[in-house]
Amino acid sequence: MKENSKSIIFIAVAAACVLLALSSIPEKIDPASKGNRMGQALFETFDPRQATGIEIVEIDEENLEAKSLEVAQTEKGWWIRRPQKADYPANADNQVKDVSTILLDLRILDTASEGAGEHAKYGVLDPSSANPGDRGVGKSIALKNRSGSNLAQLIIGNEVEGLSGTRYVRIPEQSTVFTAEMRNANNVSTKFVDWVEKDFLDLDKWNIKRVTLDNYEVNLAKGQLNRKDKPYILDYENSEWKLSGSTLSDKEELNKEKLDALKDAFDDLEIIDVESKPEILVSNLKKGNEFFNNLKDQKNQAVVQSLQQKGFYTVAVQNPQGQQVPKVVSNKGEILVGMKDGVEYVLRFGDIYRGPEEDENATGDSRYIYAFARVNQSLLDPLVLDPVPSPLAAPQPSSKTDQNSSSEKGAKGDTGDKGKESEVPNIAPPGPPPNFIPSSTPPTNTPPPPPAVVNSKPAIPAKLDQNKSTESDEFTRKKAERDAEIARINASNANKQREFNDKVAKAQKRVNELNENLADWYYVISNEVFEKIRLERTDFVKAKETEEMPDEVKASHILISYKGADRADSNITRSKEEAKKEAERIRGLIINDNKDFGDMARKNSDGPSKTKGGDLGKFKFEVMAKEFSEAAFALDVGSVSEVVETGFGFHVIKRTE
Numbered sequence: 001m002k003e004n005s006k007s008i009i010f011i012a013v014a015a016a017c018v019l020l021a022l023s024s025i026p027e028k029i030d031p032a033s034k035g036n037r038m039g040q041a042l043f044e045t046f047d048p049r050q051a052t053g054i055e056i057v058e059i060d061e062e063n064l065e066a067k068s069l070e071v072a073q074t075e076k077g078w079w080i081r082r083p084q085k086a087d088y089p090a091n092a093d094n095q096v097k098d099v100s101t102i103l104l105d106l107r108i109l110d111t112a113s114e115g116a117g118e119h120a121k122y123g124v125l126d127p128s129s130a131n132p133g134d135r136g137v138g139k140s141i142a143l144k145n146r147s148g149s150n151l152a153q154l155i156i157g158n159e160v161e162g163l164s165g166t167r168y169v170r171i172p173e174q175s176t177v178f179t180a181e182m183r184n185a186n187n188v189s190t191k192f193v194d195w196v197e198k199d200f201l202d203l204d205k206w207n208i209k210r211v212t213l214d215n216y217e218v219n220l221a222k223g224q225l226n227r228k229d230k231p232y233i234l235d236y237e238n239s240e241w242k243l244s245g246s247t248l249s250d251k252e253e254l255n256k257e258k259l260d261a262l263k264d265a266f267d268d269l270e271i272i273d274v275e276s277k278p279e280i281l282v283s284n285l286k287k288g289n290e291f292f293n294n295l296k297d298q299k300n301q302a303v304v305q306s307l308q309q310k311g312f313y314t315v316a317v318q319n320p321q322g323q324q325v326p327k328v329v330s331n332k333g334e335i336l337v338g339m340k341d342g343v344e345y346v347l348r349f350g351d352i353y354r355g356p357e358e359d360e361n362a363t364g365d366s367r368y369i370y371a372f373a374r375v376n377q378s379l380l381d382p383l384v385l386d387p388v389p390s391p392l393a394a395p396q397p398s399s400k401t402d403q404n405s406s407s408e409k410g411a412k413g414d415t416g417d418k419g420k421e422s423e424v425p426n427i428a429p430p431g432p433p434p435n436f437i438p439s440s441t442p443p444t445n446t447p448p449p450p451p452a453v454v455n456s457k458p459a460i461p462a463k464l465d466q467n468k469s470t471e472s473d474e475f476t477r478k479k480a481e482r483d484a485e486i487a488r489i490n491a492s493n494a495n496k497q498r499e500f501n502d503k504v505a506k507a508q509k510r511v512n513e514l515n516e517n518l519a520d521w522y523y524v525i526s527n528e529v530f531e532k533i534r535l536e537r538t539d540f541v542k543a544k545e546t547e548e549m550p551d552e553v554k555a556s557h558i559l560i561s562y563k564g565a566d567r568a569d570s571n572i573t574r575s576k577e578e579a580k581k582e583a584e585r586i587r588g589l590i591i592n593d594n595k596d597f598g599d600m601a602r603k604n605s606d607g608p609s610k611t612k613g614g615d616l617g618k619f620k621f622e623v624m625a626k627e628f629s630e631a632a633f634a635l636d637v638g639s640v641s642e643v644v645e646t647g648f649g650f651h652v653i654k655r656t657e
Contacts, residue, residue, distance in 0.1 A: 042106045042169070042180060043152045051151055053144035054100055056190050057127045064132040069190040071096060080195050086276035088521075091197045098184045103143055103152045112168055112177040122168035122177050123157035140172070141188050156185050198270035200523055201345060201371065202514070203337065205267050206580065206645070209379055210235050210338035211259075213535060218313050218331045225315060225329060232537060234259065239627040239644065248541065255542040256634075258535065260642065265532035266337060272366050273355050273524040275310075278303045281328070285372050285519035288511065290328065290346070310368040310522050311350030328370060335533060342507035343514070344376040349534065353524045365527040373514040375507045383500040385493045388486055392479045395471070549621065554657035555632045556614035558586060558600060559607035561649035568649070572606060583643045583650035590640055590652065597640070597654050606649065618657070628653070 052073040060067040070081040071090045078090040090096055112122060119125050120136030130137045142153035157168035160179050167182045187194070214231040218224075233244040234254075241259045248254070280303055284290065304314055307328060314326040330348035337345040350368030561568045562579035574582070586604055589595040598613025605614055621629045625646040635641055635655035644651045 051143040057140040116175045124170040212336035215333040253544040274521040338379045373511045554618045558605045558652040561606040566647040
């Protein structure tokens with residue numbers, strides 16, 4: 001081949017390669033071109049007022065399948081709808097609002113690509129049509145109207161590198177990939193727990209007054225409960241635990257660390273999943289009745305089967321009316337959590353849960369829980385009424401008593417020298433009035449009446465009239481005083497009774513509200529939390545430590561006070577609840593973020609020691625509030641306490657010596 005011919009061939013091949021390379025380069029968007037949409041709304045025709053539903057679809061990377069969740073607006077609010085699951089309220093704070101507003105006024109920042117071949121690169125493949133194992137699949141979010149049609153739908157892809165909160169996005173029917181600012185993109189989730197209020201009990205550990213551990217077992221053959229020991233009743237007051245109804249030996253003491261962890265675990269009882277209960281259980285619990293009748297009815301047999309599938313059973317017990325009725329029990333026993341307001345939670349634990357939300361529990365196995373609330377008046381401060389004295393009885397007429405009897409009664413009064421009723425004296429037979437001088441007229445004749453008397457009664461000397469008048473006035477005075485005292489005590493007792501009745505009514509209202517939510521569901525919780533709650537005696541009773549308490553310790557503290565606390569500064573306006581949360585936040589910064597205790601005290605403490613980094617110097621146990629000293633003296637040197645409550649507020653304590 002001649003050199004010229006070779007050159008022509010090489011040039012032709014090179015030109016073909018250049019053309020191929022040019023054709024494969026993604027088309028750049030000219031900012032001045034007609035099709036540029038920078039700054040424009042992604043959805044131009046969209047009426048958000050018509051949105052009554054949200055549908056989210058994403059790929060479950062573990063199971064390599066599409067997973068969907070729908071949230072729909074109903075007359076009762078927003079509810080979660082999942083395949084083969086009962087609807088449940090979407091009551092997580094602001095979740096619906098944050099997700100539903102993502103598509104509103106979504107503005108295009110730039111155009112990333114117009115070719116379908118790069119969808120996987122930007123993570124905007126449609127999850128509804130993706131194949132198992134596909135890479136680059138995004139999340140689909142659609143707002144729907146009442147008829148179920150899409151008002152707007154978007155596929156959310158990867159985050160743009162170097163631009164936090166900015167994502168690649170695509171409308172499913174279009175190939176163009178845009179970038180847009182999406183601060184709430186992580187809220188677009190098909191996880192059930194992301195849409196619900198996890199704290200389903202709404203139980204405040206600070207208001208716990210009593211915990212009862214009833215660790216019975218169920219004898220299925222006999223349909224009865226077996227107990228190794230009677231229930232353990234643990235009362236909690238002023239940061240101190242006491243075991244009631246049972247005794248500790250001289251060498252035993254309560255394990256405060258274990259019991260405090262139990263109390264804290266009630267705050268960690270969070271939903272992993274829910275399953276609906278049979279209607280008869282729901283109806284009874286909402287009426288405040290945990291029993292149900294007609295167990296042999298075919299419908300109720302279905303109830304029994306539903307319970308047994310979750311690890312719950314029925315045994316015959318005597319209800320308050322004396323009837324033998326079925327009661328729901330658990331083979332893991334039950335725990336009663338009594339609150340200061342008279343509300344008592346009943347928690348019964350079932351079998352290990354195996355369900356679609358199991359992968360969302362990062363702590364291991366999950367477990368069913370059967371929960372409801374009831375009123376327990378013994379948790380309230382007892383109603384103590386003042387004794388009401390009896391009214392004073394009117395004195396007996398003394399006109400026919402002898403002089404000695406009358407004189408003695410006039411001297412001592414109705415109740416004698418010491419205010420007690422005297423024994424009834426021996427009364428002499430009726431006779432003439434004292435100092436009466438018979439007339440010379442025969443007894444059969446009526447003597448003339450004395451001038452000062454207008455009736456036929458015998459004249460009574462002025463001295464006797466005065467005694468009777470004085471006696472009558474004294475009785476009237478004492479009776480008036482007694483009647484006033486009775487009225488005052490009755491009014492006070494009526495007020496006490498009314499206040500107690502108000503507390504009971506308030507507790508009942510709270511119970512009704514709780515059961516309105518709790519009654520419908522078997523809840524699923526972490527088994528790890530369950531193991532912190534269901535304690536045996538050997539878990540919370542330990543051998544008494546022989547180490548003697550030091551005479552004094554040195555410690556620093558951070559005080560977070562609140563309006564109304566002892567010696568609180570008048571400038572403090574935060575509530576007690578806000579103070580508790582603030583103290584827990586500060587402790588978290590010290591423990592988890594290694595913030596310097598002294599610096600945190602200087603910046604946040606409401607105590608006078610803040611200028612010294614919270615340093616209190618050395619002090620003896622009795623110098624500080626009992627709760628404070630108990631916590632400080634129990635710490636190891638260098639350790640930081642849990643949040644401790646005293647009358648001054650909430651403390652975080654660090655023992656330094």
